[in-house]
Amino acid sequence: MPLSFQPSPNIARLKESATLAVAAKARALKAQGIPVIDLGAGEPDFDTPAFIRRAAAAAVEAGATRYTNTEGILPLREAIAADANRIEGQSVPVTPAEVVVSNGSKQSLYNACVCCFGPGDEVLIPTPAWTSYFEMVDLARAVAVPVVGDPANSLKVTAAMLAAAATPRTRGLMLNSPSNPTGAVYSREELASILTLAADRGWWVIADEIYRRIAYEGGALSALEIAPTRDNLIVINGVAKAYAMTGWRIGWSIAPPAVSKAMTAFQGHTTSNAAAVSQHAALAALVEREQADAAVSHMVQSFRQRRDAVLAALAPFPSVRHVHPQGAFYLYVNVEGFRGAHDPGAAFAAAVLDEHQVAIVPGNAFGTPGWIRASYATTESIAVEGLTRVARCLTA
Ligand SMILES: Cc1ncc(COP(=O)(O)O)c(C=O)c1O
The missing domain is CATH 3.90.1150.10 (Aspartate Aminotransferase, domain 1)
Known part of the structure; x- marks a missing residue:
């Protein structure tokens, strides 16, 4: 049958x-x-810009056709750390040990949810939010708690709104600035009060900064330059949106080394490394600064x-x-x-x-x-x- x-x-x-x-x-x-x-x-x-396409073609010819380390090739992780360190205001520089390269920022977000949240944990999601956050939190067997933002303030949430939605089971929150779907950008003060609340409460912050470079009025800030500590911070980014590289599938996380280790182990049993050729394409996007x-x-x-x-x-x-x-x-x-x-x-x-x-x-x-x-x-x-x-x- x-x-x-x-x-x-x-x-x-x-x-x-x-x-x-x-x-x-x-x-x-x-x-x-x-x-x-x-x-x-x-x-x-x-x-995708021509210099990136050319770098990928050259990498294939040079033999970038095999498995790499699960967490990504070292030159790319170094370039990601260096790129993060171009952001001003960080007291401690990001190191490659904090970086895990994945098959798109979507995978990094999912890895982070699985590694930091589990059954019964509640995760605050400023809403409206990108559709996959709710499902990823659910797949991690945690509970997604939507916190609807204020229409009078571009549908953004405040620290007070998050605090009001929290319970003793709250374990973390997702942040996304600039936001999909609204295009709203959080100000320094707004981010600072949310990040301080999360640090005080011991919540994980998963900051999805995939649109950070696409900002029109004074640029969008990174949680890296504002957070009072990086101990509870996982910053997610990738090449998809800023460099028009959606199909190459390269994203990454910057997280405390223990979290990065767990995310690498999880990824090692699910997908292993991101495509070698795509890693070389992303490397070109990050190191060929002028172009x-x-x-x-x-x-x-x-x-x-x-x-x-x-x-x-x-x-x-x-x-x-x-x-x-x-x-x-x-x-x-x-x-x-x-x-x-x-x-x-x-x-x-x-x-x-x-x-x-x-x-x-x-x-x-x-x-x-x-x-x-x-x-x-x-x-x-x-x-x-x-x-x-x-x-x-x-x-x-
Ligand atoms: C807010 C947000 N995060 C993450 C992603 C996933 O991007 P990637 O292509 O790097 O997986 C998207 C894609 O639409 C998005 O809108």
Whole structure:
């Protein structure tokens, strides 16, 4: 008799990515020849810079085709430490022993959750938050506790809000600045009070800084330069967003050596090292400073131009409320009350796709059903046309 699949308790609660339904519908419309404006993307629309592609090709020819250390090649870990040490304000420099390279920052985030949290532990998640945080915490058998931010302050949370949501079982929190999905950036004071609270309470802080270099108004700060101690801090970053390298799958963590050791052991039994060739590509992105900085500046400049264009396109629709994006490449728009729907974000996503051929992501994916996320990681004219249709649909 064929074995019928019953999901194990490990994944019984795992939700499919909420973006899939919209993406599948958008694909179906495209297949029928209907032109869809896709504002669902979570990745830069640029190619990986040529100097990085060339470095990868050269590395393959030079033999970067075998297993490496699970934690990554030493030159890359040294380059990551050196890159972190370019951030001012740290009293103790980051060392390669604190760095573990992984198959994308997503893996580093998951490794950190598995290593620091366990059954019954509660993890505070400033919400809206990137969809995978909730699932990763759950897969670690811990309990994700959403703490919804203040709409009057770009949906950010404060230390007081986190303290109010804490219980004796709280073990840590996830931080993400600039934020996916809102583009909000935490100020020095906001970060300092949250990091001080976490240090006082002995909570782990997992700081996801994957969008840190994509910031428009004075730059986004790293927890590394503000935290009163690094003893409870795990900083996650990678090359995907800043260097347009999503497909190369390289991320990393900077964590106390004991945590790094545990994360390496866990990764050693799951995926081992990240692809050798990708590690060499990431190395080029980090050490070829002049070329890398020029490429990043060019991309950030383009994102900023599109952000400004999109905000200008929304100006004639003053009733359309949104978070002012200071980083990343997303616009988070309030759709509360849309056609009286129970899940306004999902209803709006369906309507704007059916009636205006625009694909966006409903806010329930990020823990706030009254909102939707539109990405402007596309050409300026497409982003402007798409957001204009969003505004029209919302105000019709
Ligand atoms: C907030 C956030 N963290 C992490 C990731 C994962 O990035 P990576 O490609 O490095 O795994 C994403 C990707 O969308 C993201 O938005």
